[in-house]
Amino acid sequence: xxxxxxxVPPGADPQPYHEQVADPRRRDYLQIGxxxxxxxxxxxxxxxxxxxxxxxxDVLAASTxxxxxxxxxxxxxxxxxxxKQPLFVRNLTPAEIASADGVAASSLRDPQSLDERTKPGxxxxxxxxxxxxxxxxxxxxxxxxxxxxxxxxxxxxxxxxAYDTAGRIRQGPAPTNLAVPDYVFTSDTVVTVx
Amino acid sequence: MSFPWAKHYEPKHPLMKWVDDRLPLxxxxxxxxxxxxxxxxxxxYFWNFGVLAGASLMIQIVTGIVLAMHYSTDANTAFxxxxxxxxxxxxxxxxxxxxxNGASMFLAxxxxxxxxxxxxxxxxxxxxxxxxxxxxxxxLIMATAFxxxxxxxxxxxxxxxQVITGFFSALPLVGESIRVWLLGGYAPDAAAxxxxxxxxxxxxxxxxxxxxxxxxxxxxxxxxxxxxxxxKDEQDTVPFHPYYTAKDGxxxxxxxxxxxxxxxxxxxxxxxxxxxxxxxxxxxxxxxxPEWYFLPFYAxxxxxxxxxxxxxxxWGVLAMFGxxxxxxxxxxxxxxxxxxxxxxxxxxWFLVALLVDVLVLGYVGGAEPxxxxxxxxQLASAYYFLHFLVILPIVSAMERPRPLPNSITEAVxxxxxxxxxxxxxxxxxxxxPAE
Amino acid sequence: MLSFLGVRPIAxxxxxAFALMxxxxxxxxxxxxxxxxxxxxxxxxxxxxxxxxDFSFNGVTGTFDERQMQRGFQxxxxxxxxxxxxxxxxxxxxxxxxxxxxxxxAIASQWAIETxxxxxxxxxxxxxxxxxxxxxxxxxxxxxxxxxxxxxAVPPDLSLMAKARHHGPEYIYSLLTGYRNQVGFxxxxxxxxxxxxxxxxxxxxxxxxxxxxxxNLAMTPPLTSNGQVQYTDGxxxxxxxxxRDVAAFLTWTAExxxxxxxxxxxxxxIFLLIFCGLAWGAYQNxxxxxxx
Numbered sequence: 071x072x073x074x075x076x077x078v079p080p081g082a083d084p085q086p087y088h089e090q091v092a093d094p095r096r097r098d099y100l101q102i103g104x105x106x107x108x109x110x111x112x113x114x115x116x117x118x119x120x121x122x123x124x125x126x127x128d129v130l131a132a133s134t135x136x137x138x139x140x141x142x143x144x145x146x147x148x149x150x151x152x153x154k155q156p157l158f159v160r161n162l163t164p165a166e167i168a169s170a171d172g173v174a175a176s177s178l179r180d181p182q183s184l185d186e187r188t189k190p191g192x193x194x195x196x197x198x199x200x201x202x203x204x205x206x207x208x209x210x211x212x213x214x215x216x217x218x219x220x221x222x223x224x225x226x227x228x229x230x231x232a233y234d235t236a237g238r239i240r241q242g243p244a245p246t247n248l249a250v251p252d253y254v255f256t257s258d259t260v261v262t263v264x
Numbered sequence: 265m266s267f268p269w270a271k272h273y274e275p276k277h278p279l280m281k282w283v284d285d286r287l288p289l290x291x292x293x294x295x296x297x298x299x300x301x302x303x304x305x306x307x308x309y310f311w312n313f314g315v316l317a318g319a320s321l322m323i324q325i326v327t328g329i330v331l332a333m334h335y336s337t338d339a340n341t342a343f344x345x346x347x348x349x350x351x352x353x354x355x356x357x358x359x360x361x362x363x364x365n366g367a368s369m370f371l372a373x374x375x376x377x378x379x380x381x382x383x384x385x386x387x388x389x390x391x392x393x394x395x396x397x398x399x400x401x402x403x404l405i406m407a408t409a410f411x412x413x414x415x416x417x418x419x420x421x422x423x424x425x426q427v428i429t430g431f432f433s434a435l436p437l438v439g440e441s442i443r444v445w446l447l448g449g450y451a452p453d454a455a456a457x458x459x460x461x462x463x464x465x466x467x468x469x470x471x472x473x474x475x476x477x478x479x480x481x482x483x484x485x486x487x488x489x490x491x492x493x494x495x496k497d498e499q500d501t502v503p504f505h506p507y508y509t510a511k512d513g514x515x516x517x518x519x520x521x522x523x524x525x526x527x528x529x530x531x532x533x534x535x536x537x538x539x540x541x542x543x544x545x546x547x548x549x550x551x552x553x554p555e556w557y558f559l560p561f562y563a564x565x566x567x568x569x570x571x572x573x574x575x576x577x578x579w580g581v582l583a584m585f586g587x588x589x590x591x592x593x594x595x596x597x598x599x600x601x602x603x604x605x606x607x608x609x610x611x612x613w614f615l616v617a618l619l620v621d622v623l624v625l626g627y628v629g630g631a632e633p634x635x636x637x638x639x640x641x642q643l644a645s646a647y648y649f650l651h652f653l654v655i656l657p658i659v660s661a662m663e664r665p666r667p668l669p670n671s672i673t674e675a676v677x678x679x680x681x682x683x684x685x686x687x688x689x690x691x692x693x694x695x696x697p698a699e
Numbered sequence: 700m701l702s703f704l705g706v707r708p709i710a711x712x713x714x715x716a717f718a719l720m721x722x723x724x725x726x727x728x729x730x731x732x733x734x735x736x737x738x739x740x741x742x743x744x745x746x747x748x749x750x751x752x753d754f755s756f757n758g759v760t761g762t763f764d765e766r767q768m769q770r771g772f773q774x775x776x777x778x779x780x781x782x783x784x785x786x787x788x789x790x791x792x793x794x795x796x797x798x799x800x801x802x803x804x805a806i807a808s809q810w811a812i813e814t815x816x817x818x819x820x821x822x823x824x825x826x827x828x829x830x831x832x833x834x835x836x837x838x839x840x841x842x843x844x845x846x847x848x849x850x851x852a853v854p855p856d857l858s859l860m861a862k863a864r865h866h867g868p869e870y871i872y873s874l875l876t877g878y879r880n881q882v883g884f885x886x887x888x889x890x891x892x893x894x895x896x897x898x899x900x901x902x903x904x905x906x907x908x909x910x911x912x913x914x915n916l917a918m919t920p921p922l923t924s925n926g927q928v929q930y931t932d933g934x935x936x937x938x939x940x941x942x943r944d945v946a947a948f949l950t951w952t953a954e955x956x957x958x959x960x961x962x963x964x965x966x967x968x969i970f971l972l973i974f975c976g977l978a979w980g981a982y983q984n985x986x987x988x989x990x991x
Contacts, residue, residue, distance in 0.1 A: 100984050101506075104513060105978040111970060118355030119330050126334070127352040131791050131832035138819070275860035300952040305991045349785050350956070357956040397958060418984070504990065517975035524971055528964025529759045538872075540863035540953070542853075550912065569724040576724075577808070583717050590713075596706040635732045646718040657707050658867020676990050 123223065133264060139195065140259035147212040149200060152251060152263050156200030158212045158224070159261070164237060167193060169222060170236035182245045184236040187250050196251055197261065198237045202226040204244035209233060267302045269498040296479060302501035304489035304507055306676050309379040311487070312515035318475065319516055320370035325468050327363040328412075330402070337417065337461045339454040342417035343542045348436065361531040362523075367409050368534045369523050371557035374405060382594075385603030386488040392595040395479040399591045401471055406588075408467040411460040411691045413555055415451070418539035423552045425452040425460070430567040435580040451545055464575060492603025493668055526618065551632060558583040559629030560622050561587060566633065583645065590652050597652065598647075598668050600660035607625075607666045611659050614651060621647045706927040741899035747877070749869035754866075754947055762958050763951055766932050767961075770795035771948025774941050776920050777928050779857060780812070783952060784837035787858035788952050789829040795955055796948075803831045812836045850904055852917030861946070861953035868950045873910040875942035876921040881907035882919050 137159060142148055147160035160188045161210025163172075170184040188196060200208050204226065210216040211224035211233075220241065221234035231242030238247040253263040273291040275281040284291055285436035294300045334353050336345035349356035378398070381387055388554040410428060414421045429446050433439040448455030486495055495501055502508075526533065534556055554562050562583050568579035605612040621644050628641035669675035750953060754763040772793070774787070790807035794800065808891075813826035814836045829836065837856075839845035845853045861867035881901050884892045894976040901907045922938045930936045950957070 098984070100977060100980040101510070104974065104981040107970075107974045107977055108513065114970075118358055121354045122330055122356055122359060123333065124354055126346065126354060126356070127791075128789065128832070129352075131789065133830060133832040138919060251544065253291065281893040305989065307822075307991075344787070351787065357960065363959075436752040498817075505991070506985045510982040514975065514978040516981045517971060521971045521975060522966065523969045524964065528960055528967060529823050531960070537867070567721050567724060570720060570727055572720065573725070580718055583721075586713070586717065593706050593710060597710055635728055635737055639725050639728045639732070642721045642728060646721040646725070649721070650716045653710040654718070657710065660840045669953070685807055 095126060095221065135263045136256070137261045137263065138259060139261055143193065143251070146214075148214045151168050152199070156208050157251070157263065158196075158198050158200045158237075158248070160196040160198075160237075162194045162196055166222065166235035170234060172239075173234070173238075179239050182236075182238060182247055187247070189237055189253075189255060195261070196235075196237055197263070198248035198250055200224075201249065201250065202228065202231055202244055203239065203246045204229055209248070221236075266483065267495065267498070267501065269501075270295070270302050271299045271503060273319070278498070293588060297402070297437065297504055299503040299505045301483065301504040302487075302498070302674050303487050303494055303504050304500060305502045305507075306489050306491065306672050307487065307508070307511075308490050309515065310376065310384075310490075312512055313377040313380060313384055315512040316515060316519050318657075320366060320373055321448070321468060321471060323366050324363060325472075327359050327366060331359055331363055332461075332465060335461075336451065337415075337458050339457050339543075342415065342457060346416045356697065358527065361527045363412075364535060365523065365526040365531060366481065367412060368555070369519070370405065370525070371409065373519070374402060375557070378402065379619070379691075382618075383605045384488055384490060385492050385598070385605065387595045388483045388492075388598065388600075388603050389595065390412060391482070391488060392414040393481040394478060395595060396592060397474055397481055399588075401474050401478060402591075403588065404467055404471045404474065408464060408471065409555065409557065411464040411467070413637065414650070415464065416539060417457065417543045417684065419541045419547075419549050420536045420539040420552065422452055422543035422545065423548055424554060425456060427552065428554075429456075431581045431584070434575070436578070442632060452543075452617050452691055455544075461554045489672055490604060491669055491672055492607065493672055493675065496671045498665075502626070513681065518586065553630050556626070556630070559560075560625035561629070563625040563627075563629035563641045564648065566629070566646045566687045567636065568642040569638070571643075583649070587648060590649075594656075597657050599657065600663060600665065602665040602668065606631045606661055607668055609666060610663045611656075614659060618651050647679070655684070703750075714780060719938060719966060741837075741892065741896040742913060743857040744890065744895065745884070745892050745899075745909055745914060746912060747873070749866045749873040749910060750876075752869050752872045752943055752946065754868055754943075754950070756947070756950060756957055759961060761961060763796065764799040764947065765945050766934075767947045768800070768951050770928075770930055770932065770934060770940075771944035771946070771951075772796065773930070774922075774945040775857070775927050775948055778941075779945065780835075780838065782838055782918075783857045784854075785835040785858050785952060786837060786856050787834065789797060789832060789834045792955060800831070807831050807833065810836070812838055815840070854918070857949055857952065859953045861950040861955075867953065869945045870910065871946035871949055872942050874916075875922050875945070876939055877908045877910040879907055879909060884909065 071126050130166035133153060135150070135157070137148075137150055137157075139148075139159060141159070142159060142161045144161045145163045145166070147158055150157050150159065167184065175181040175183045184193060184196075187198075188194075200212060202209050205228065207226050209219075209224035209226040209231070212219040217225050217227070219232035221232050223235045223237055223240075224233040225231075226233075226244065227240065230242050231244035232240050233244075233248055236247075237250075239245070246258045253261050258261050273284070273294040275284045275287075280290060283289070291300075304483075331349065333354060334345060336342055336347045346360065349360050351357075381395065410424070414425045425447075429443050429452070432446060433443040435442060444450060444454075447453075448459060474479070486501075489495075536553065538552075541549075553559070562666065564587050565580045565584040568583055569575050570576055570579075572579075574582075600608060600611070602608055605615055624640060624644045625648065628637055628644060631637045669678060701961065709746060748845075755762060755767065775783075789802055790810070793803050793806060803938050807829040812827050814829050814833045816827045817823065818825040819872075837850060841854055860871060864870045882893060882911055884907070886892070899914065901915045906913060908916055908918060926933075927936045927943055928936050930940075934940055954960075
């Protein structure tokens with residue numbers, strides 16, 4: 071910050087300046103104010119620059135995806151896409167439901183029961199995002215013949231996270247269960263996600 | 265590289281001293297635009313425009329980098345992506361209008377900066393290299409601005425690319441091949457758009473590099489001043505900081521105020537409506553014009569209509585490029601020992617005529633090609649070349665300049681009217697307020 | 700240095716050459732002006748500049764009038780959208796002119812033209828109902844179809860029309876209300892078009908409109924009678940009002956951020972004015988007592 075002494079040209083006698091103003095320091099507030107204002111302005115102008123990198127309106131535009139589930143047999147799963155992310159829709163067999171219910175939720179890393187992860191009366195329909203909660207790979211297990219991992223659900227080949235038949239994390243580095251998106255059954259055979 | 269009385273950088277904080285011993289970057293900045301650079305004390309507001317040009321480049325680079333994150337370089341989607349920026353990207357409209365109008369502000373500032381150099385003889389020895397680098401920067405800016413205007417891929421973008429690459433087809437024998445090579449095709453299309461984007465992104469950094477050379481070259485002799493008289497001793501100068509940083513801060517505020525006026529209230533005033541129509545290779549707009557800052561040169565291009573030895577088209581293209589390239593020779597065309605036109609009574613009026621001439625050329629460049637307008641352009645073009653290549657050398661050899669002040673300080677005190685020129689002390693008895 | 704470079708003789712030669720070529724060109728221009736003076740054209744003598752229209756968004760404090768936007772949207776929907784696309788605008792954008800999310804959803808799903816999408820079962824070309832995230836579907840599948848259906852003239856996309864013409868909003872308003880009977884049409888000097896330029900008679904299939912640059916355009920007069928669109932907000936649906944409203948709506952489609960731009964502009968201007976004041980004070984303070 072410039073002080074009054076800086077304002078005296080080199081070689082000039084500073085004395086006359088100090089005689090001119092009663093309180094010479096007071097005027098320095100102008101410099102401080104101008105620089106502070108410039109700083110605030112630069113900060114404010116940085117906001118739109120930074121914010122422009124957030125998702126744009128067309129990306130945010132909440133699109134919904136309708137899925138026809140009538141062709142999915144028990145024990146099968148399909149892989150579809152929802153807002154540019156993979157989505158797993160799985161028709162659980164009674165055995166798979168029993169296997170999921172056979173585990174005490176409290177013993178899990180991310181305690182949730184199968185009922186909490188499905189809709190009432192539609193317990194066999196497990197709908198999750200196909201995004202491993204560790205670092206975002208697509209787990210195996212939805213496609214025909216893919217490795218379902220040691221717990222019969224999904225298995226992420228990137229870093230070895232294993233999910234059970236309710237899509238819950240059971241082994242490996244992933245911190246949480248596979249995410250369940252918002253969805254409703256518009257009819258017995260059609261699900262609207264989003 | 266500076267005057268002997270320049271202040272020396274003395275880091276006070278141990279950390280700054282530690283840095284200075286290892287990488288003297290703060291010292292470099294201090295000597296370049298800090299208190300270590302003594303500057304004539306009598307600079308007027310025209311000396312603000314160098315800093316403003318630098319600020320303009322920074323604004324263009326920052327907004328351009330963010331815009332490039334959202335722009336699509338595909339001939340099918342370029343126009344849509346620009347509209348996506350305008351509609352869907354957060355604050356995208358602001359960024360795009362700032363970048364588009366920023367180009368106009370940049371060119372306006374650069375023109376005033378060049379005009380300042382012309383009037384005050386800043387191109388004369390020992391500052392020839394500063395001027396030559398400045399002309400290089402000007403050419404790079406023009407190329408960058410042209411390629412940027414192509415990117416939205418509207419009608420004016422497309423036909424601007426078509427016409428400007430068409431310049432090269434005027435060259436005999438190889439012209440058409442060069443044009444096809446420049447475009448990567450027979451007409452502007454995907455290949456041209458991609459390379460224009462690539463170069464448009466690269467060039468600003470090249471410009472920044474040449475600007476560093478420009479400032480470096482300036483710091484060898486130090487800044488010129490409105491009297492054109494060289495600095496003689498310490499009392500002729502003040503340190504750049506805080507004197508000119510304070511003045512430039514105020515200038516920047518006024519610049520930004522005008523800039524904001526364009527962005528927020530007249531963002532399309534300097535643009536052309538046809539560029540909101542997607543590029544259509546099958547239909548040329550009724551009246552194509554370049555951006556305003558190219559209009560004088562465009563008028564020169566249009567003014568050569570007679571085949572003589574060479575075809576008219578080649579004359580026009582050579583004249584247009586020549587009208588800019590002749591600036592390189594200015595330091596050797598003007599032989600007057602006096603720099604500032606304030607002390608050159610004859611040359612000064614020719615400079616005023618040149619200003620009017622360039623404004624007329626600008627009008628002609630944008631007007632519809634009716635016979636009267638073409639004639640006006642031809643007269644103005646003739647004066648443009650006569651001014652630089654004939655009148656300037658003759659006038660500079662024959663003119664009797666007015667007496668120069670002995671020093672900058674004497675000129676300052678004489679202007680203030682309080683003290684006799686002989687008394688070159690900085691402060692007389694009474695303290696008159698500055699300004 | 701100078702003799703070493705030898706700049707001046709070359710400069711003289713080049714300067715005289717360029718100046719002479721320009722001047723010789725000037726003489727030939729004068730010759731052409733004398734021997735074949737430019738003839739006035741019908742477009743030049745009879746084209747009309749757009750009429751003034753007092754829009755709410757004009758000026759530095761201009762804002763969009765939501766009700767006018769909705770009326771204009773209604774005119775677009777019932778009249779223009781049969782032939783003109785609005786490709787850059789999405790249904791969701793309508794929330795910007797006061798429609799609720801549910802209304803937007805209804806407008807999208809009930810829109811007469813559906814969005815092209817492959818049949819999810821067979822992959823064959825098909826359409827589906829519009830979603831709010833869709834952009835307005837075009838009435839014609841491609842340019843060839845548009846040409847074929849419109850007497851070889853492609854109806855332009857209207858998204859940016861208000862910015863793609865000089866004085867766009869006024870131009871749209873004037874054009875829509877500007878159809879005239881060519882017979883007996885006079886300009887303000889009292890000249891009659893067909894008497895001065897008999898060859899300028901509107902060709903078959905085109906329509907005379909002095910606000911159009913070439914005076915004749917392919918679009919049939921779209922707004923022909925008062926009450927063509929049933930307004931629900933009490934505004935009289937005169938041709939003039941309908942034209943004005945749709946011109947206002949198309950200004951919004953072209954520049955949807957106009958309002959927020961004006962607001963941000965005032966904030967920026969006030970901030971910068973204060974900054975200029977402070978910077979001026981600081982500048983004066985630093986230079987106090989230093990003559991320059």
